[in-house]
Amino acid sequence: MSGHLIDLYGWSGALASFVLWLLSLPFELLNWIALQTGAQKPGPLVGFIDWLAGPDLTALVALIVAITIVLLWATAFHLLIIMWIERKMYSRLQDRRGIMIGLGSVEILRNTIGRIPILGAPFRRPSHLGTGFLQTVADGVKLFQKEVITPEKADKWMFHTAPVIIAASTLLLFVAIPWSDGFWLMGSIENGRPVNPLGILFILAAFSIAPLGILIAGWASNNKYTLIGGMRAAAQLMSYEIPMLLCIIALVVFAGTLDPFELVRKQTAPFSLGPVQISFLPNWYVFNPFLWIAFVVVFVTVIAEAERIPFDIPEAEAELVEGWTTEYSGMRFGIVFGFKWLRALAGAALISILFLGGWSGPVFATFMVPNMAAAGQMYPVPILPQEFWFTLRIYLIFVVFVWIGWSVPRVRIDQILNIGWKRLVPLSLLSILLAALARGAWWS
């Protein structure tokens, strides 16, 4: 049982009340001056100050701060890291070093901080020895400056709306994905524990909006490649949603809940399945033999939902140029292309919560952190908090995605649909029956 480090609502609440208190200070001063110059006793601005530093506005500002933190956490932190992992990883699989631009490649940094004797060592590294992390940042900056070309024959309104739909629906996944018992947005606290009864359902629903945007993008570009790519992508995403949903139903037969927090809590207990009890094994659903089929199917469908190789027919650069993204340029291309990694990230988080014990992990030692929600109190935090274990799992699952992706050839579109409908759907129906049979046989 490990604790969480980040208490999102507590921290953002403390920050919000501090900022609002700072904002109210000038008005307090004005009010004081007004009192000195002969105004009536409470002063003319007291009502405004009470509203400014009051609980309603503080709660709203705290919520906005929390949302901003989650958005930045997903897009500015994890997105860059998993893009870097992917590029480094597939380079190694192809027996090359891949991207190498690091801090030492930035001339200004090398000539200033790099001159400092010992601390400046990472900034002195030559370009061919860097970590390569700055490459993804440089690509982002490059895309910011690129020209946006709107094809003359395109349906302009729809052409520019589609990336917004795709990006917004992808970001919407992260409202329901908790990162630990304290780092979550959607949910509430009951009996001192976070609950979110519809979390998994919400994630699945958010996953299913993207095909709409992809269809619009493919059609509105008015290009043969984008039309075929968009149709294929939508058909693929729709086909693979069904097995994913059915396999999660098989898991729900065992778990009895769609609450991500409850799912993780159930998986922290020692392994128990009917009469079988194993004390040294955690109760992860991946260890349950009746859910092995479901685990494999969910893994495959997440790869397909993220449009990764072997299911990246929508992109298929050998035949369709760039699939449904062909006509997009500049930051519009950057958003629709880069957010595929966010979908992979969300899919990895989903797999981790459903089958791999979420953010549970061993506690080695703890340190005390002040509780922001209640002044003067402290709570213990492990040196490796839940956020660490969750992130570790996500990155490891993502490494497996990359490993699979760059080891197998692309599957043809009719084969993709056949795999989806003629293999995965029967398999997932079978796993529902297996789960129901196992539970019914053992407990009745």
Add this chain to the structure above:
Amino acid sequence: MATDLLARYLPVALFAIFALLFPVGTFLATRFIRRDNPTPLKDLTYECGEVPEGEAMIQFHFQYYVFAIIFVVFDVAAIFLLLWALSFDATRATQVGFAAIVLFVAIMFAATNYALKKEEVLYI
């Protein structure tokens, strides 16, 4: 109850607005950094350097529609299965209920296979 629901889902509603503003804001921000220089040749539809021929907004293969229909059927059926799974109580599981679910799943399986059998060659 209503206020409780609002308190629980206000973050989601606000997050949805922020998620919409994120790409819109990014696209607006690039407007101040990038420099557009459209020319008639650049604005042509991309067809590997050739002058584009014909229309792209055509009537697409009908086969696509079959998958959409099967998807809708399964999506609705999945809701019923989900409700059944959520309320699955092993202590009160009856053979009649289980047989009903097996029958339901079997019908879906057979119907999907029948629908797809007619699509021998896929053109999508």
